Amino acid sequence: MRLHVDQRHERVLALVRERGSLRVAELAAELGVSAVTLRRDVEALAGQGRVRRLHGAVVWPGDGTTAETRARREPAAENAGAARSGSAAGVVIGMIVPTTASVFADLVRGAREAVAAQGGRLVLGVSGHVDTEDAVQAGHLLPGGAEGLLVAPSWSTGAPVDGQERWLLEREVPVVLVERAAPPGSPAAALDRVRTDHAHGAAVAVGHFAALGHRRITAVLQEGPHADRILKGYRSAVRSLGLDDIRDAPSFPEHGDHESSVEHLVDAVRGRGVTAALVHGDEDAIVLVPRLQARGIRVPDDLALIAYDDEVAGLADVPLTAVAPPRRSVGEEAAKLLLRRLAERGSGQAPAPRQHIELLPELRIRSSCGTGSRAR
Known part of the structure; x- marks a missing residue:
């Protein structure tokens, strides 16, 4: 009974x-x-x-x-x-991610190491990029003993639509969003979050092109949770530096739509005087280089290239300069923030103000941009 x-x-x-x-x-x-x-x-x-x-x-x-x-x-x-005494010994943290492959591997690793360093344990749930599965995974982790959640929801645009965030607000444990954010006005906008400043990363890439003398540039960006912020940072930097942005062709080909990307870049170089391009992400950039060469466009002689993500950019035949998000640090900082929230709750002290933390990517210079002035 x-x-x-x-x-x-x-x-x-x-x-x-x-x-x-x-x-x-x-x-x-x-x-x-x-x-x-x-x-x-x-x-x-x-x-x-x-x-x-x-x-x-x-x-x-x-x-x-x-x-x-x-x-x-x-x-x-x-x-x-x-x-x-300030440790989190014995605490169990739940973490929900769309996949453990690709960029999420480092996020999970950083979070796990931060939790383990304080004597706690990280338990993982994987949504498989299915947004309704996020709540299902939470429903397994919390009854199993998780006292707080780190969540990278499967929001295709990186922000919730049509109430996708509701389940997060119904949880009675602290929640920290990881590499995701709800827009102002959304109830979930008040949640703690830690993410990469992708707009800054794109702007740094544009600034590097400008420093090398490139004046006419373009971008090939795949659809995904970070596309909007990368594009905003790219266009803001183009305007601030007084560069010419060529964007007549599709700006967001789907991942793997290499023919469309090649046609855009060939037309941009030969017909519009473009000398530099930002490509998101690494795998697409690596695929594009030999295809461009087959069309008579050499990297970096005819086209300087910066990849976005830096998972495998350095392994390309022409090692690619790349924007590198601090993924492990994002996971680490998110876990530390959640542990602080649990410590506040455990001690009964008033919670500190919610935090929106953004970590800056860095640009890793390799061969794909060449050197010297390219002004035309």
């Missing part, structure tokens, strides 16, 4: 009083309720001063000495003591 909330609270108090401290997940299992429900109970009791909540553990608020003695005897309370 399901216990009434008051009965459940009394049972929680009895168990914690008897044992000194308990893991939230263990207590939820013993009472036959979800971890979310149990956390809500514990927070209510902690607010009344009847128990103490410490990073995944519930501690009886005795005279201090007894609780500390028991803490040394039980792993769960050991984790709680570590939390008081």
Whole structure:
């Protein structure tokens, strides 16, 4: 029979009083309720001063000495003591990503290392680029003991549409968006987030072209979550530097639409005097180089090229200068931010203002831009 909330609270108090401290997940299992429900109970009791909540553990608020003695005897309370000293020992963080391949591998690695460095554990959910699967994965991770979520939602444009963000707002645990953002006015815009400043990365690429003397440039950008910001940064830098942007041909060919990209670049070079191009991403740029050469356009002699992403750009036959987003650092900073939110919640202190953190990419110079002035 399901216990009434008051009965459940009394049972929680009895168990914690008897044992000194308990893991939230263990207590939820013993009472036959979800971890979310149990956390809500514990927070209510902690607010009344009847128990103490410490990073995944519930501690009886005795005279201090007894609780500390028991803490040394039980792993769960050991984790709680570590939390008081600023560690996140024993905390479980859930992370949801569209895939573990490509750019997300470094994001996951950075988050995992940051959590492990504080004694916690990262558990992973993969949505497979299906937006409805994000909530399904959260539904597995939270009852399994995850106390907070790092989420890179499967939003095809990088921002939510048609209520895709609603499930995030219904969670009763701290959430940090990773490489995603909700627009101003969206309820999810108030969530913490950490992402790459892709507009800055594109602007740095344009600035490099300008420094080499290129005046007429173009871009070939694939559709995806970061395309809009890359394009905005590219066009803003073109305007600021007084360059000519050639954009008559399709600006957003789908990934793998190499023939369209080649035709655009051939026309731009031969018919419009273009001498430089930004290509997103690396794989497309690598494919384009020999196809352009087959059409008589050499990189970098006839066309300087900068790739965006720098996953494999340095392995091209002509090593490609590339914009390199700080993916591992994004994952690391997102995890640290989430751990701070959990520490605030565990100590009962007022939460600090929400944060929107953007990390800057860097430009890695290789052979594909050549040297010297190319002004025409």
